[in-house]
Amino acid sequence: ELKVEQNPLFLSMQEGKNYTIYCNYSTTSDRLYWYRQDPGKSLESLFVLLSNGAVKQEGRLMASLDTKARLSTLHITAAVHDLSATYFCAVIFYNNNDMRFGAGTRLTVKP
Amino acid sequence: IAGITQAPTSQILAAGRRMTLRCTQDMRHNAMYWYRQDLGLGLRLIHYSNTAGTTGKGEVPDGYSVSRANTDDFPLTLASAVPSQTSVYFCASSERADGWFPNSPLHFGNGTRLTVT
Numbered sequence: 001e002l003k004v005e006q007n008p009l010f011l012s013m014q015e016g017k018n019y020t021i022y023c024n025y026s027t028t029s030d031r032l033y034w035y036r037q038d039p040g041k042s043l044e045s046l047f048v049l050l051s052n053g054a055v056k057q058e059g060r061l062m063a064s065l066d067t068k069a070r071l072s073t074l075h076i077t078a079a080v081h082d083l084s085a086t087y088f089c090a091v092i093f094y095n096n097n098d099m100r101f102g103a104g105t106r107l108t109v110k111p
Numbered sequence: 112i113a114g115i116t117q118a119p120t121s122q123i124l125a126a127g128r129r130m131t132l133r134c135t136q137d138m139r140h141n142a143m144y145w146y147r148q149d150l151g152l153g154l155r156l157i158h159y160s161n162t163a164g165t166t167g168k169g170e171v172p173d174g175y176s177v178s179r180a181n182t183d184d185f186p187l188t189l190a191s192a193v194p195s196q197t198s199v200y201f202c203a204s205s206e207r208a209d210g211w212f213p214n215s216p217l218h219f220g221n222g223t224r225l226t227v228t
Contacts, residue, residue: 009151033216042201043154045216088153092212099212100170101146101153 002026004091006102013079013109021105023072023089031092032072034063036085037104043088047074079109114138115220117202123226124192132187132223134202142208143185144169144217145177147198154201159211160185167211192227199224 003026013019023032030051035043047056049065049072056063060083062075072089089102118133136143141162146154156169160179174196176188189196202220205213 004153035217042219042221043217044219048216090154090217094209097210097212099156101155103151103153 002093002096002098002100004089004100004102006087006089006105009103009105011105011107013076013107015080015109015111016078018078019076021074021076021087021107023074023091023102025070025072025091025093025100027070027093028067028095029070029091029093030065030067031094032065033090033092034072034074035088035090037088038085046087076107079107081109081111083107084109115202115204115218117200117220117223119223120221121224121226123228124189126193126227127191130189130192130225132189132200132202132225134185134187134220135183136185136202136204136218137183138204138206138218139182140204140206140218141182142205142211142213143179144203144205144213145175145185145187146201146203147171147196148201148222149198157187157200161208161211192225194227197225197227 005024032049034046037043047063052067054065086104086106115136144159145157158177160166200223203217207214
């Protein structure tokens, strides 16, 4: 069964702290997307990770992909309030001709 | 501004009624998708279209139909709405597709919030 599991589903952070969101998936993949969704808004693409060991960074967010562990991480450095949003990973399962989204991680950054 | 336009923004619909959600893009993307978003379930694919004239079923297609008469428009129809179709519906497009799934990041519309009573 194809599964994409994100954790935590809810995350409340203090400004200035670091934290990591995890995206685990059930079978072989070497392409993964991260999206951001602000409350009541649409989704925006953050990162595309195309191969094992890929690392992408923009501002306080850094995403990585470990295809052997079937794991992607989204690391938040020195969180600020503007990062409050829901973050989704989406995994391409080439061998299964499918793509699935995780359930999302709702991040709240408090002053 | 280039992008995807969805209409209506929100709708309350009586069960059993027919409803078409509209989606138009001006980016000339070949691949288009309809997703529904439900709390705790992420986004689930309803139907997709690789190119004008072709459509396919996604993960949760039952109760929905689509058409793709041209590149720009991809309407989603609920033939006879039921309360379980209460959701937020997103239309998306992709510049490139490999088979049916996007080979580049998805561009999303602003969504349609549908309530079926």
